[in-house]
Amino acid sequence: MMSSPKSLLIRQARLVLPNGEFMLGDVLTQGGKIVEVNSNIANATPSLEIDAQGLTLLPGVIDPQVHFREPGLEHKEDLFTASCACAKGGVTSFLEMPNTKPLTISQSALDDKLQRAASKCVVNYGFFIGATADNLTELVTVQPTCGIKIFMGSMRGDLLVDQETTLENIFAHGSRLIAVHAEDQQRIKQRRQEFAGIEDPAIHSQIQDTQAALLATQLAVKLSKKYQRRLHILHLSTGIEAEFLRREKPNWVTAEVTPQHLLLNTSAYETIGTLAQMNPPLRSPEDNEILWQALRDGVIDFIATDHAPHTLEEKGKTYPNSPSGMPGVETSLPLMLTSAQEGKCTVAQVVNWMSKAPAQAYGIPNKGEIKVGYDADLVLVDLNNYKTVNREEILSKCGWSPFEGWNLTGWPVTTIVGGEVVYDKGEVNTQVRGKALQFV
Numbered sequence: 001m002m003s004s005p006k007s008l009l010i011r012q013a014r015l016v017l018p019n020g021e022f023m024l025g026d027v028l029t030q031g032g033k034i035v036e037v038n039s040n041i042a043n044a045t046p047s048l049e050i051d052a053q054g055l056t057l058l059p060g061v062i063d064p065q066v067h068f069r070e071p072g073l074e075h076k077e078d079l080f081t082a083s084c085a086c087a088k089g090g091v092t093s094f095l096e097m098p099n100t101k102p103l104t105i106s107q108s109a110l111d112d113k114l115q116r117a118a119s120k121c122v123v124n125y126g127f128f129i130g131a132t133a134d135n136l137t138e139l140v141t142v143q144p145t146c147g148i149k150i151f152m153g154s155m156r157g158d159l160l161v162d163q164e165t166t167l168e169n170i171f172a173h174g175s176r177l178i179a180v181h182a183e184d185q186q187r188i189k190q191r192r193q194e195f196a197g198i199e200d201p202a203i204h205s206q207i208q209d210t211q212a213a214l215l216a217t218q219l220a221v222k223l224s225k226k227y228q229r230r231l232h233i234l235h236l237s238t239g240i241e242a243e244f245l246r247r248e249k250p251n252w253v254t255a256e257v258t259p260q261h262l263l264l265n266t267s268a269y270e271t272i273g274t275l276a277q278m279n280p281p282l283r284s285p286e287d288n289e290i291l292w293q294a295l296r297d298g299v300i301d302f303i304a305t306d307h308a309p310h311t312l313e314e315k316g317k318t319y320p321n322s323p324s325g326m327p328g329v330e331t332s333l334p335l336m337l338t339s340a341q342e343g344k345c346t347v348a349q350v351v352n353w354m355s356k357a358p359a360q361a362y363g364i365p366n367k368g369e370i371k372v373g374y375d376a377d378l379v380l381v382d383l384n385n386y387k388t389v390n391r392e393e394i395l396s397k398c399g400w401s402p403f404e405g406w407n408l409t410g411w412p413v414t415t416i417v418g419g420e421v422v423y424d425k426g427e428v429n430t431q432v433r434g435k436a437l438q439f440v
């Protein structure tokens with residue numbers, strides 16, 4: 001019998017099933033879909049067979065917050081380099097933010113990004129539409145988008161929406177998901193003046209303090225409750241916000257946390273200086289612990305990286321001229337799986353937080369689980385060996401990681417997008433193309 005085109009058989013992997021249980025078995029894909037999951041698939045004639053003995057098969061990671069810099073800031077990153085970094089990190093789909101040049105605040109800018117992605121992205125892609133003070137019509141009508149991004153603080157120019165009346169107008173119109181960067185601009189501005197002249201980057205966490213984050217999160221939740229509007233809180237960074245959400249979060253509100261807010265804290269300024277600078281800033285070790293607990297308890301729903309690359313030259317400037325942001329898509333899965341091996345959580349929880357929960361929150365159909373009929377976006381990871389994060393191997397154009405030197409397990413061995421091998425043992429197959437994500 002002729003083998004059907006683009007069928008793939010993954011043999012004898014340790015599978016993480018939708019109910020969180022493990023099973024040793026085979027997965028058959030055909031035409032980009034999972035067509036069979038079984039302990040032993042006997043009669044298939046696939047075009048490619050992968051011996052996965054000793055490896056663990058997970059649904060591909062969906063990273064629901066990244067900044068990939070194209071168009072306009074391609075000296076930091078572009079959709080091709082970033083998507084290769086995704087493939088290496090086991091990230092098979094991403095949702096990208098609107099602070100590019102031009103800003104993604106109109107249908108034409110969104111169409112341009114989709115076209116660029118179709119021509120060069122090796123993994124699947126979706127894009128946010130950015131809110132400004134005067135693009136309400138676009139916010140309600142543009143398609144396709146995963147949602148509206150509002151920078152309530154920590155932003156300059158048109159994407160900063162820090163007036164309550166403007167925010168209220170956005171929450172009051174339309175029904176699509178609103179994702180907020182919750183930091184109070186007024187408080188940040190005032191504290192910037194108070195701490196002016198200090199060049200130690202550690203001051204960043206005091207200027208953009210926990211109160212600034214709490215005030216904005218409280219306002220977003222207040223507006224969401226008033227209008228029963230679907231709200232997502234991006235990169236939750238503080239224990240007090242987590243405790244507030246534990247009490248006040250309605251069931252139509254979701255929240256995410258980044259690996260860096262779980263695993264790094266203000267002590268990182270001493271070792272990596274401005275490479276640790278991001279918005280919202282790193283917090284204390286106590287915040288790390290409260291965020292972990294909130295994640296385990298379901299107060300925080302999922303993980304995003306906020307991959308926000310800047311060149312080493314830019315990061316080498318003196319605070320406050322150094323830009324905020326750090327890359328993340330290459331290290332997020334091994335960081336979380338290493339945490340699982342250390343007993344902070346289970347592998348099944350990591351799968352939920354990095355695949356299933358983001359697919360559900362954004363209404364992305366047929367992704368995030370290893371299930372017949374679902375898209376064949378998969379990642380085989382090695383949980384038996386440890387390897388150090390090392391600058392030379394970084395594929396992101398920025399060429400650095402805040403986790404250099406960390407010894408991690410759970411590194412992707414093979415990543416599969418739409419049934420095609422896009423990454424295998426250090427090599428990216430640059431011929432693969434991802435698809436535009438659907439949002440229902």
Ligand code: DOR
Binds near residue numbers: 154277309323324325
């Ligand atoms: O640290 C950050 N960097 N936080 C943001 O919200 C934006 C991002 C960027 O685009 O550099």
